[in-house]
Amino acid sequence: MSVFKIIYLQVKFLALQRLAYRGNNALNIISTTVYTTLFIIFVVVIFRNTDMIGPYTKDAILFLTLLGQISFYFITATGYTSAIKLAESINSGGLDYVFTKPVRHLPFVTFEGFDIITMLFDGFPVIIVASVINWSLLSFTIPSLAIGILLFVLGLVMMYSIVVSLGCLAFWTGRSKNSIDVYWGLMHKTEQPIAALSTNLVLASLVVIPAAIPVSLAGSIMIGVLSPNLLYTLFGLGSTIFWLAVLNIIWSKGQRRYVSASS
Amino acid sequence: MRGMKKPRKILAGMKFNKLKTYYLISYYSASIYREYPLEFFMAILNRVLSYSSLLLFWFITARFSSVQFSVNEIITYYLYVASVGELILGIGIGPASHIAKDSKYGQLSAKLLLPIKEIGYYVAHIIGQKMHFNMLAVALLVVAVAVNPPNLSLGLGLMLIPLLISAISINISFNKMVAAIAIRTIDPSGIKNIFAHIIRFAGGFLIPLSLLPVLAQAVLFSLPFANSIYIPVALLTGRAVPPYAIVLGILWGFMLPVIAEYAWRRSLKYYEAVGL
Numbered sequence: 150m151s152v153f154k155i156i157y158l159q160v161k162f163l164a165l166q167r168l169a170y171r172g173n174n175a176l177n178i179i180s181t182t183v184y185t186t187l188f189i190i191f192v193v194v195i196f197r198n199t200d201m202i203g204p205y206t207k208d209a210i211l212f213l214t215l216l217g218q219i220s221f222y223f224i225t226a227t228g229y230t231s232a233i234k235l236a237e238s239i240n241s242g243g244l245d246y247v248f249t250k251p252v253r254h255l256p257f258v259t260f261e262g263f264d265i266i267t268m269l270f271d272g273f274p275v276i277i278v279a280s281v282i283n284w285s286l287l288s289f290t291i292p293s294l295a296i297g298i299l300l301f302v303l304g305l306v307m308m309y310s311i312v313v314s315l316g317c318l319a320f321w322t323g324r325s326k327n328s329i330d331v332y333w334g335l336m337h338k339t340e341q342p343i344a345a346l347s348t349n350l351v352l353a354s355l356v357v358i359p360a361a362i363p364v365s366l367a368g369s370i371m372i373g374v375l376s377p378n379l380l381y382t383l384f385g386l387g388s389t390i391f392w393l394a395v396l397n398i399i400w401s402k403g404q405r406r407y408v409s410a411s412s
Numbered sequence: 413m414r415g416m417k418k419p420r421k422i423l424a425g426m427k428f429n430k431l432k433t434y435y436l437i438s439y440y441s442a443s444i445y446r447e448y449p450l451e452f453f454m455a456i457l458n459r460v461l462s463y464s465s466l467l468l469f470w471f472i473t474a475r476f477s478s479v480q481f482s483v484n485e486i487i488t489y490y491l492y493v494a495s496v497g498e499l500i501l502g503i504g505i506g507p508a509s510h511i512a513k514d515s516k517y518g519q520l521s522a523k524l525l526l527p528i529k530e531i532g533y534y535v536a537h538i539i540g541q542k543m544h545f546n547m548l549a550v551a552l553l554v555v556a557v558a559v560n561p562p563n564l565s566l567g568l569g570l571m572l573i574p575l576l577i578s579a580i581s582i583n584i585s586f587n588k589m590v591a592a593i594a595i596r597t598i599d600p601s602g603i604k605n606i607f608a609h610i611i612r613f614a615g616g617f618l619i620p621l622s623l624l625p626v627l628a629q630a631v632l633f634s635l636p637f638a639n640s641i642y643i644p645v646a647l648l649t650g651r652a653v654p655p656y657a658i659v660l661g662i663l664w665g666f667m668l669p670v671i672a673e674y675a676w677r678r679s680l681k682y683y684e685a686v687g688l
Contacts, residue, residue: 176602183606187613194623199477318450327451327458334461338469345476358465 203345304363441540578665
């Protein structure tokens with residue numbers, strides 16, 4: 150049985166569990182709709198007081214918001230939930246079961262908590278953001294779109310690696326709830342109008358807020374606010390490779406520290 | 413005369429013991445970080461990242477747009493929001509979340525049997541759990557006062573004390589109300605998040621309320637949310653607040669606990685204790 154088949158069954162089982170509680174799912178959708186609506190009001194209020202923030206129009210900021218929401222729900226439903234599950238398994242000794250499975254362990258644990266209901270249901274209000282953007286006022290070109298999409302995907306992989314690495318800290322600390330919750334701080338406000346800053350400041354802010362790579366950097370390049378130059382592409386690629394390496398190192402070192410509950 | 417003194421002594425002793433109990437709950441909840449120093453550091457990092465990204469956004473907005481806010485003003489505003497707001501609102505909807513979780517697993521019974529208010533137990537527990545945020549808030553308050561000392565008249569300064577007490581009372585009431593609704597559901601996170609999002613926006617955390625249209629400001633100033641962060645911070649940073657907002661802010665501090673207590677008592681009837 151391949152790792153994908155096991156992950157698929159795991160995801161299906163989790164989805165069926167989540168679907169059983171219709172009332173709670175409805176409340177979660179209301180909650181994310183409230184958040185999205187208030188955020189749109191926030192953007193509208195700012196642009197009631199100004200026409201532009203640097204080179205960004207209201208629709209450009211809303212486009213960044215859209216990317217921010219997509220990446221938030223994707224990473225929360227995949228990496229964050231998996232990191233929480235991983236930390237619990239490390240604490241309870243449940244990781245033993247993973248090690249007995251005839252699959253590659255790291256891909257398995259990093260997708261184990263994939264909550265497709267969170268992604269599809271809770272993330273449903275993303276459509277509201279998409280519907281309020283005046284798409285005709287945004288200009289997309291094929292090169293900028295290609296580089297932007299590449300950086301978006303790389304950024305998601307990077308954020309995924311960061312959040313699962315945070316979960317792996319449980320190998321050393323035993324408890325890693327607050328460590329994993331650093332994710333909320335990282336994803337707090339990713340719609341940064343960074344193109345208003347100089348190149349050096351853009352890179353510095355992306356080091357401090359890496360979650361802005363798939364949102365602010367990728368989005369600004371997609372809509373042509375930032376030029377799709379080699380420096381930004383290499384920066385996105387380098388950051389992703391760096392965090393993937395960190396995840397692999399933490400995972401392999403952590404495994405050596407793990408004391409099996411059943412042995 | 414001797415007989416008159418005795419009940420007073422007992423009463424005084426009881427009050428002291430209750431306060432001591434709350435203190436001990438907070439203390440033991442906070443002491444977990446002795447064992448997990450990295451967790452303490454990470455929690456601080458989480459908040460620092462949140463505020464840094466918010467500040468970066470507003471820094472760029474103030475610097476590169478025509479929004480009527482200078483960079484200095486916006487930094488001062490968020491320093492006070494991060495410090496005073498954290499001290500007042502630091503517990504967030506945490507107590508309600510814990511109550512709902514405990515009611516789900518039948519663990520609320522143990523807290524209901526305690527000789528202290530059940531909501532007090534949870535508030536004390538969360539204060540202890542989030543001790544690091546309070547420490548960060550005090551540090552930020554020192555920076556905020558050093559950067560831009562509050563320039564308050566004596567009248568407004570005196571008004572600030574009941575406003576802050578009212579803000580704490582409003583926040584605890586919010587928790588009771590959320591718990592009252594959440595106790596009837598299996599997963600309280602949806603209810604909790606709805607409230608948290610509204611408080612963040614209507615309280616002035618996401619955006620200073622003075623940037624909103626006049627009518628929206630009037631509506632929000634009439635609701636209790638505005639006094640949870642914005643009104644105290646606005647007074648400290650020298651922003652104009654209409655007198656009716658201050659009066660209503662204090663009044664909500666008295667009215668909301670009554671409504672919240674009523675809602676909580678009614679919901680508690682739905683709770684079926686396990687173990688009794």
